Amino acid sequence: xVNTNIVSTPKGFSQQTKWTTQTICLAAVMxxxxxxxxxxxxxxxxxxxxxxxxxxxxxxxxxxxxRPAFLAACLGSALSDLLGGFxxxxxxxxxxxxxxAWIVWKLNNGAAHLLRTAVAFLLAxxxxxxxxTAFGALLYNSFSAGLASAPGLFLEGIINTLAALLLLPVxxxxxxx
Numbered sequence: 001x002v003n004t005n006i007v008s009t010p011k012g013f014s015q016q017t018k019w020t021t022q023t024i025c026l027a028a029v030m031x032x033x034x035x036x037x038x039x040x041x042x043x044x045x046x047x048x049x050x051x052x053x054x055x056x057x058x059x060x061x062x063x064x065x066x067r068p069a070f071l072a073a074c075l076g077s078a079l080s081d082l083l084g085g086f087x088x089x090x091x092x093x094x095x096x097x098x099x100x101a102w103i104v105w106k107l108n109n110g111a112a113h114l115l116r117t118a119v120a121f122l123l124a125x126x127x128x129x130x131x132x133t134a135f136g137a138l139l140y141n142s143f144s145a146g147l148a149s150a151p152g153l154f155l156e157g158i159i160n161t162l163a164a165l166l167l168l169p170v171x172x173x174x175x176x177x
Contacts, residue, residue, distance in 0.1 A: 019067070027068035030060055034076025039084055045152030046145075048086065053077055054128065054160035057097065058121050059171060061104040073101040092135035099131070100124040114165075121164055125157025 038053030057073040064072075077097045081089045107120035132153050137146030 023065070023068050026064065027071045030064065030068060030072035031076040031079070034060070034072050035079045035083075038077055038080035042084065045156070046148040048089070048132070048149060048152075049084070050152055050156040050159070051080075052160060052163055053080065054100065054125065054157065055163040055167065057101055058104055058124065058160065058164040059167060061101050062108060062117070062168070063171065063175060066105055069105070070098060070101045073097045088139055089135070092131065092139070096128055096131035096135070100128050103127055114168075117168070118161065118165060121161040122157070125154070125161055128157055129153040 034053050034056050037056040038051045041052050042049040043051070053076065057069075057077070060069040060072055063069075074094045074097050078090045078093045081087065081093050101124075103124040104120045107123070108117055129150055133146045133150045135146070136149050137143045140146065
């Protein structure tokens with residue numbers, strides 16, 4: 001029988017993580033990881049680009065305490081927008097990525113099963129698609145412009161979900177060592 005339990009809070013971390021030097025450094029390194037997975041594999045889509053940063057966010061939320069994971073998700077993604085030439089998207093990205101991380105965290109609070117985790121990733125990806133489509137319509141004052149990015153964003157969400165689910169067993173095994 002296959003064990004479908006995912007992960008629980010890492011050893012040595014309480015649910016309410018204090019901002020120690022260790023957690024600040026952890027958040028900084030994970031922010032860099034989210035930035036790199038968002039910035040480096042940039043695939044152009046209408047009004048932006050697709051990337052693998054959301055897979056990193058999904059996995060961070062499962063393996064790290066809430067505050068450092070959420071901070072890394074938001075800042076790493078926003079930093080990619082800033083340095084990638086999309087400064088207009090920094091504030092929407094902060095909000096969208098925070099809610100994405102919250103969806104995954106809320107649906108996986110404590111140990112979860114693989115199906116529940118997949119659903120959390122897909123719901124977070126759906127939120128990301130809706131969020132960026134809505135903000136695209138607002139920022140460009142055109143619903144059709146916002147809608148033009150939806151198929152690419154949805155495909156990005158599916159690819160990130162699959163990537164995170166494929167990496168999950170490997171990271172879980174490494175986490176247990």
